[in-house]
Amino acid sequence: MSMFPYRTLMVQGTTSDAGKTTVVAALCRLLMQRGVKVAPFKPQNMALNSAVTRDGGEIGRAQALQAIAAGIEAHTDMNPVLLKPSSDTGAQIIIHGRVRADMNARDYHQYKPIAMGAVLESHARLLAEYEAVIVEGAGSPAEINLRDRDIANMGFAEAVDCPVILVADIDRGGVFAHLVGTLSCLSQSERDRVIGFVINRFRGDIKLLEPGLDWLEAQTGKPVLAVLPYLHGLFLDAEDAVQAAQTSKGAFRVVVPSLPRMSNHTDFDALRAHPDVDLRFVREGEAIPGADLIILPGSKNTRGDLAWLDTHGWREQIARHLRYGGKVIGVCGGFQMLGKTVGDPHGVEGVPGVSDGLGLLDIDTELTRDKQLTRVEGLCAFAPGDASGFVSGYEIHMGVSSGAAMTRPVFMIDGRGEGAMSADGQIMGTYLHGLFDHPDACSALLRWAGSRSEQVVDTAQLREASLDRIAASVEGLLDRLIGLRDPA
Numbered sequence: 001m002s003m004f005p006y007r008t009l010m011v012q013g014t015t016s017d018a019g020k021t022t023v024v025a026a027l028c029r030l031l032m033q034r035g036v037k038v039a040p041f042k043p044q045n046m047a048l049n050s051a052v053t054r055d056g057g058e059i060g061r062a063q064a065l066q067a068i069a070a071g072i073e074a075h076t077d078m079n080p081v082l083l084k085p086s087s088d089t090g091a092q093i094i095i096h097g098r099v100r101a102d103m104n105a106r107d108y109h110q111y112k113p114i115a116m117g118a119v120l121e122s123h124a125r126l127l128a129e130y131e132a133v134i135v136e137g138a139g140s141p142a143e144i145n146l147r148d149r150d151i152a153n154m155g156f157a158e159a160v161d162c163p164v165i166l167v168a169d170i171d172r173g174g175v176f177a178h179l180v181g182t183l184s185c186l187s188q189s190e191r192d193r194v195i196g197f198v199i200n201r202f203r204g205d206i207k208l209l210e211p212g213l214d215w216l217e218a219q220t221g222k223p224v225l226a227v228l229p230y231l232h233g234l235f236l237d238a239e240d241a242v243q244a245a246q247t248s249k250g251a252f253r254v255v256v257p258s259l260p261r262m263s264n265h266t267d268f269d270a271l272r273a274h275p276d277v278d279l280r281f282v283r284e285g286e287a288i289p290g291a292d293l294i295i296l297p298g299s300k301n302t303r304g305d306l307a308w309l310d311t312h313g314w315r316e317q318i319a320r321h322l323r324y325g326g327k328v329i330g331v332c333g334g335f336q337m338l339g340k341t342v343g344d345p346h347g348v349e350g351v352p353g354v355s356d357g358l359g360l361l362d363i364d365t366e367l368t369r370d371k372q373l374t375r376v377e378g379l380c381a382f383a384p385g386d387a388s389g390f391v392s393g394y395e396i397h398m399g400v401s402s403g404a405a406m407t408r409p410v411f412m413i414d415g416r417g418e419g420a421m422s423a424d425g426q427i428m429g430t431y432l433h434g435l436f437d438h439p440d441a442c443s444a445l446l447r448w449a450g451s452r453s454e455q456v457v458d459t460a461q462l463r464e465a466s467l468d469r470i471a472a473s474v475e476g477l478l479d480r481l482i483g484l485r486d487p488a
Contacts, residue, residue, distance in 0.1 A: 004036050004132045005482060008123070008162040011198075012137035012153055014178035018169045019200035019228070021062045022236065022470055024136045028070035029471035030478050031132060039078060039130040040066030043119040044138055044152040046083040046091070048263040048300055049238060052373050052394040057097015058082060061266055062136070065237040069467045077122035081115045081151065083108070086261065086300050086349060096122070099371050112149040116159070119151050123160060135162065142185035154190045163195045165481075170209075171201040171230060176216055183220060195484060196225035198477060203230040225484070226477035231469060235273055235462035237266050250277040252451040255291035257314055258283045259305040263298040264396070267331055270436040273462060276453035277446070284308075288317045293327050293449040296334025298433065302367070302399070303344060303355040306337045315358060327449040328360065328427045332397050335419070335429030339363035339401060348398055360427050361420050363403030371398045372431070378413035380444045382421060382428055391441035393434030405429075 011027075013020040024040055031038040042063050051064035057076035067074040076097030084092040086102065093100045093108060095118050103111060126133050139146075141153035149155065157164050168178045183191055197216065202209065206227060213224045254271055258281040271279045282288055294317075299305040309315060318328060330338040339357040344367040346352065357365075372395050380389035391411055401420070409417025410430045419430035428448075436442040439456045446453060 003034060003482065004031055004038075004478075006132060006163060007127060008133045008135060008160055009481070010135040010137060010157050010162050010164045012141050012157075012164050012166055014140055014142070014166065014168040014182045015172070016139050018140075018167045019198075020136045020167055021066070022234075023165075023167055023198060023200070023228075023474065023477075024134050025062075025066045025069040025236070025467060026470040026474040027134050027478060028066050029467045030474055031134075032069070032071045033471060034478075037129075037131045038070050039072060039126045039133050040070060040136065041077075041123060041126055041133050042079045042136040042138065043123075043156045044081040044083065044115070045079050046085065046138065048084055048261065049266050050082065050084070050264065050396060052375050052396060053078075053097060055097065056373055058094055058371075058373055058396060059097060061237045061264070065463075066134075066136070068463065069471075077125050080118045080122035084263070084300055087304075092300070097373075109149060112151055116149075116151045116155070119156060120159065123156075137164075140182060141190070142182040144185060154186065154193075157193055158189065162193070164190075164193050165196055165198055165225060166194050167198045167200050169200050170227075171203070175199055176212055179216060180219060183222075194222060196223045196480075198225055199227045201230040202227045223480075223484075225480045226474065228473055228477070231473060234466045234469065235269065235459070236466050236470075237269065237463070250275060250453075252276055252293075252446065252449075252453065253278045253280065253289070253291045254293045254295060254449075255289060256281050256295045256297055257288075257309060257312075259297060259299050260284075260308055261300040261305050263300050263333070264331075264433050265297055267297065267433050267436065268295065270442050270457050270459045273459065274442070274446075274453070274455060274457045276451065276455050284312060288313065291321065291326060292451070293329065294318055294321055296328070296330040296337055298331050298396075299333030299337075301349050302333040302336050302342055302365075303349055303353070305333065306342060306355055306357065309337070309358075318358065318360070322360075322426055326426075329445070329449075330361075330427075330429035331435065332395075332431050332433060335361075335431060336365040336399055336401060338427060338429045339365055339403065339405075341365070342399075343367065361403070361422055361429055362405040363401045363420055363429070365399050365401040367399045369398070371396065376413045376418075376432065378411045378418065380410075380441055381412045381417070382410045383425075383444065383448045389440040389444035390438055391432065391435060392438050393432040395431050396433060397431050401429075401431075411435075 045060035049061035059079035082094040138152035405420035408421035410419030
């Protein structure tokens with residue numbers, strides 16, 4: 001029998017980015033360390049950062065991180081419903097790892113009962129295989145307009161009758177109002193299943209916080225289960241939002257346009273962590289700085305983001321950058337943008353049509369209805385002396401590219417060439433997400449781009465160390481949960 005008394009425990013938050021993902025990952029790692037066979041679960045995720053699973057499907061990146069924390073392979077049952085926004089009102093609907101449809105918000109609301117069926121199927125399969133399932137909510141359960149047919153927060157908790165802990169971020173201010181206000185927006189049965197609070201990202205003297213904790217417990221009748229510290233320097237995959245810009249630390253500058261529909265910006269986490277790299281995401285309205293390397297990231301709407309680049313002067317800036325000897329990399333959608341044309345005859349991303357690309361690689365791309373989802377491993381093939389560099393990553397894209405530049409591949413995957421290089425060697429494009437994650441590939445790519453750094457960054461090692469740090473921070477929370485009550 002498991003030492004953990006909850007078969008299913010749900011972590012909800014008072015706001016987005018309250019710390020739900022981190023708390024779930026921390027509990028999964030700590031339970032795994034204590035010998036409990038545990039799995040993460042998020043019924044519905046809306047994110048443009050995704051990962052490819054062992055069963056060849058697509059889930060939110062956060063659930064892949066939580067699976068690593070639990071010491072297991074990521075599976076589509078861990079995130080049965082994934083919404084990937086393609087506009088302000090529409091999204092690609094992914095069920096059990098596969099594209100089901102593109103829907104606007106109103107149509108998806110009508111579809112939710114069907115999506116809930118997929119959620120409950122996945123949860124039941126996880127319960128059959130694991131001793132405990134730690135569930136992450138989405139956003140806040142207090143969104144009144146989203147309560148009808150909810151499958152992401154209390155709608156799921158009510159359906160499976162599981163207890164809930166509520167997380168709030170004290171660093172953003174108003175933590176007591178967030179917690180009390182959230183409870184007041186819930187029904188009585190929903191309030192009853194909240195077994196306690198977690199206050200996240202606290203820094204300072206806990207003694208000064210205690211009067212507030214006493215007031216909160218007296219006001220709500222619910223315990224504060226833990227006050228978690230603000231942990232700096234963590235290396236954990238972001239669920240969606242780009243992290244705040246870092247201060248300059250390295251001599252080698254890498255610039256990435258922050259596209260409106262940018263996807264999988266976690267591709268650049270290894271560069272963010274590199275001590276000799278100054279990585280900058282350039283947002284709308286910001287001046288485009290000089291750089292050694294410009295990287296065009298992935299996109300959920302390639303033609304729309306290509307138009308955004310043109311509107312904000314990137315075409316001219318990239319041309320100037322290349323004239324001065326700079327290097328350019330395009331990843332997935334960014335790769336497609338580097339070519340001559342991007343065609344969408346089937347209206348995969350919106351209105352059918354063809355857009356002129358940046359014209360920097362001799363390729364043309366046609367978007368397709370079928371999505372390529374593959375984990376890959378191979379060797380670097382883009383520079384003399386680096387042909388033995390190991391690379392690993394994954395492909396998530398809807399489109400096929402062809403042209404003369406494809407005869408100069410960037411990587412060799414299972415004996416086939418992948419990606420494309422310009423004839424002068426200044427520009428490369430690849431469909432491979434995670435291309436910087438392996439130390440060999442990261443070092444080789446930086447050397448190609450002109451860096452002289454000898455530093456090596458091991459993202460897997462950094463991630464594991466961070467997971468152990470957050471696990472240590474929730475030991476008190478886990479002990480309190482175990483001692484709180486036995487739900488049986």
